[in-house]
Amino acid sequence: MKTTPTRVVVAVDQPLVRGGVCALLDAQADLAVAGQAGWAAEAIRVTAALAPGVVVLDLGLSGGDPAELVGELTGHGARVLAITTGHTVALVARVLRAGASGVVLTGAGPVALIGAVRACAAGGIWLDPAVAGDVLCELLSQPVTGQATAAMVRRLTEREREVLELMAYGLDNAEIARRLFISDLTVRTHVGRVLHKLGCGTRAHAVVMAYRSGLVRVEAAALT
Structure with a gap:
């Protein structure tokens, strides 16, 4: 029985990077890119209009505070996978508290990104191992x-x-x-x-x- 692919919105400011992420996700049988955004207001508008299952959100997206943007997107019923070139425990904690379902570093590679999107779509939590380690160390401290x-x-x-x-x-x-x-x-x-x-x-x-x-x-x- 054929299942309906998970609809994904890719919100990344750099066009080349955004195009690469879209091509990668669209190549998966269980994922389909429904829309794209290059800045915060557009990400909110596209998510509200298309009701995707997952939004892949670049935390460096211009035009808004990352945690507030996560809150806006989850308010439209989407699960948010945050991607970032760097991170701090404080930033990770903020976006998770705001409702993000996962955080992945851009250097993690395509296999990790696909797995993270699938985990978020399935209702799980996905944390990049480096991020998870920092969060756990913070908890231990x-x-x-x-x-x-x-x-x-x-x-x-x-x-x-x-x-x-x-x-x-x-x-x-x-x-x-x-x-x-x-x-x-x-x-x-x-x-x-x-x-x-x-x-x-x-x-x-x-x-x-x-x-x-x-x-x-x-x-x-x-x-x-």
Whole structure:
């Protein structure tokens, strides 16, 4: 049975780079470039008009603050994969809090970019290994949080904690469903309840709470 390709908007300011990303994604049977944008206002307009599943967003796009732009795009129902030539933990944290589903460095290569787009489209979180390492190091440098955070996580049901743990390991909804032998719809329901109970607007925020509460250890996540 043939599936409908995921529609993607590519928002990159440099025309040559944008063209290369579009050509790469369009060559994949399960992805289709629905539109392009070269600056922030255009990215918002195109996303609102085309309702893509994923927006590949250059964090250096002119005309807007990166985190605010991510918030605008996710507000139109799109998942955002942020791409950047460089990064800081603060920038990554801001765009993830704003709702980005992934961050990838431009030097990661085409295979990583395709995998990242697919992961975001499937409802997962994708972090470039270099970015993930920095974020985890930042988490480790902070004091253990948490009685309030840990208490909130403990109030989740056993199944909801299982789902949150697998989210923290980087699994998307389909992978969680296979691991737990439940349907994708059931996973989506559990994820929604986890976000609601933890007061999180994004999966990334919930994952941070999983680490800070002690539910997931960095060493265990690294070995998964």
